[in-house]
Amino acid sequence: MKILIKNAQVLVFEGEKAVVKKADIGIEGSRIVQIGEVKADFDAQRVIDASNMLAMPGLINTHTHLSMNLFRNYADDMPLWDWLTKKIWPLEEKLTAEAVYWGSTLGIAELIKSGVTGFLDMYFFAKETIKVVLDTGIRAYIARGLTDEEEGKEAQLEETRELYQKYHEKEGRVKIFAGPHAPYTCSPRYLKKVRALSDELGIGIHIHLSETQKEVDESIEKWGKTPIKHVYDLGILERPTIAAHCVHVNDNDIEILANCKVSVAHNPTSNLKLASGFAPIEKMLKANVNVALGTDGASSNNNLNMFEEMHLASIINKCVNSDATSVPAEAVIKMATINGAKALGVEKELGSIKVGKKADIILIDLNKPHLCPLHNPLSAICYSAQGSDVHTVIVDGKILMENYELKTIDVEKAMYKTAECSRKLIES
Ligand SMILES: CSC[C@H]1O[C@@H](n2cnc3c(O)ncnc32)[C@H](O)[C@@H]1O
């Protein structure tokens, strides 16, 4: 299948700089084959008139728990520990495959509708999420959540191995990660096993790290070191790692993250809502840490809108640093695209609009009052655009949404089923 996107304003990266220029984009199969003026003999089966649209790389959400939308607006205005232990974990004990299937379907609908073309998920019943990924056409990085607070959790490691054998690289759109939840829910012995599994399968690791001051204080009390130093000493950070949050980090922690090439998934909404704190993004970027963006789950956010994350990441850091030049629009756009691809180890294939890369592209409708006048397209994306401005979404060269209409998901059914599953979980 050949698709031609005509007359778009296209966001490309020229070296370190993001620039926007008028161009056509030619797509053949799953890849971008031309950018510029695409010749008449390109012979596309589909031509998209993008005259008043901005084409940019699909957004990459590097930290979520997709089917936590089952618990959206169910437990709010609480700090992390109370929220997890009193409200969320008791419900998750009753979780079913069916609930995760429908939660994932609805979550993927929400992601596509707001311009996300790839996401990293850490949760339970991962096979259900993968089924939905394969059926809906989105791209996903899947970590079966791992903890060893109770006996018999070796089976979770085995499940990661089985997921890898069955689904890693499936259709070129699924990759498996190892997903130890956090240093406070995984013992050193267990974390060493995770490290060994990651070595054995050659997969990356996704973990929550240094999210709250309480986590850091308890780690120092128990292990005599910060959570980052603790997992570093256990060998976790020698593997390609995406660490979610990293809110409470000292200079030594940042040095470890930079030296080990750990990527940070920054989740500003979740950190604010749970009152966890502000991650020192400016400092991490200056230390050459790769910082990407995530939403966390829709139970602590309470949506999966990456445009809100871009906006917050920029404006919070300006305020916290008392510096309006801090974390500018261009930096957060990179965090939501190319840095996400780097974090996932796929920057040669994804994260920018470039000839030869995979065609994961979104079109933003510029014909909106809040996007007019368009003095600076980068500012428009970061400070003015809404997730609901995303008009068209292409993943792997396939159109998943066009003119705001989802092509692969019955969203009404997904809403009905998710609400029904949620009700059953809460009432049982
Ligand atoms: C083991 S599967 C994932 C696990 O993580 C929990 N979770 C969701 N959000 C957060 C967060 O911000 N910090 C720590 N843990 C979180 C989720 O409820 C699952 O139990």
Ligand SMILES: [Zn+2]
């Ligand atoms: Zn999380």
